[in-house]
Amino acid sequence: MTAQLQRVMVAELPPMQLLSNADDRLNLARACAQVRAPWLPAYIARAVAEEETGEKARGELVEALFSSQARLTDTFALLAQAFSTLRPSTESPGDTVGRRLARTLTAVRPVLLESELEAGDGLGRALESFVAAPLSEVGRPQEEKVQVELAREALLTIHDLVRTRISVSADPEMYGLAAYCRRLCGGHVWPPSLRKPLDRLVTDVCEAIVLLGRQDQCHQELVDQLAVLCDYPERARAVSREIAAKHPELPEHVRDWLERGRRRVVKAASDAAVEAAASSADESIGLALQAARQLRQAGDALRAPLHATLEIYEPNLAPAATELMDRVRVLAVQLEQAAQMRGLGLHGAVGEEIEMSAKYFNAVRTSHRTVMKVVQPAVVRVRSDGSPGDVVTKGLVE
Structure with missing residues (x-):
């Protein structure tokens, strides 16, 4: 069967949407999944973008598209290109494209969990472009329900990506789509219905901060993502302080950075200054x-x-x-x-008679004697031969 399909599908097929029946589109999607041809990935991506209500066909097409690519960045780039060509003839094109984007992300998420494709370079930018580029062509969704639905699926997609591709979990660009979703929802506070996916992403960012902190790294751009995911800056700062409190194993300068919200500038002291302090x-x-x-x-x-x-x-x-x-x-x-x-030592011992030296001792009472009794030894720096050198604290004799 696969060999027969390969021989038939040499040239690009007519658009899949010419098939009015959803089951027919599903069968064609299954056929596309069995074939490898240079024109096929772009064709499948376009079919995903143009699919209106056939969710089974959409899911099959998404699986076929993922299996045809080597990197996730390439997959999302193809989808972004296909969705950017959409020009729905509806009263609100932004709402129409927004719904399709949300449904596509719903189909993408389970495939992401099963797929072993590597992330590729710039995955965060590719994902943001997939959502933002099409809407920049037709306008943002105006219906609040569409905005919230798209934002929820986008946030959960980010969560699935950073959970399954550890290499991108500490990349601030991976969370760039979250900032776009906040602007999509008005730019002020997040809708209450998005609290659960937002909490998941806050946990993801916190774990990434801890991961880098254990490697003695302070990534300010990653901490800045907390301000995007939390409704208010005060809440973001509180989350940052909670990380420092819950992880005493982190280096102290990392915990200080998390508690203060900025890095403390520490100037290296000169050897002379260090010695003077000691x-x-x-x-x-x-x-x-x-x-x-x-x-x-x-x-x-x-x-x-x-x-x-x-x-x-x-x-x-x-x-x-x-x-x-x-x-x-x-x-x-x-x-x-x-x-x-x-290099310190004591010169003289209590009760010992020693030759009086004004360099090392002060006399308790004025006396012209040259040999006096030690009341308190002098603190001196010991020379390499063991003899007393410079005085640190003079002793007392009488």
């Missing part, structure tokens, strides 16, 4: 190092007698006291490591 903490690190050493010395001195006393009088407290002493030792070691990373 140096401001060196004095505190040095003083903490001194306190940690004193605490460690006191703990070492108390460990043995305290453990022996508790074993006799409060044996239940002995493990806790030992753990406390161990934590003190660990804290002291960690502070020493932090000081080493900054």
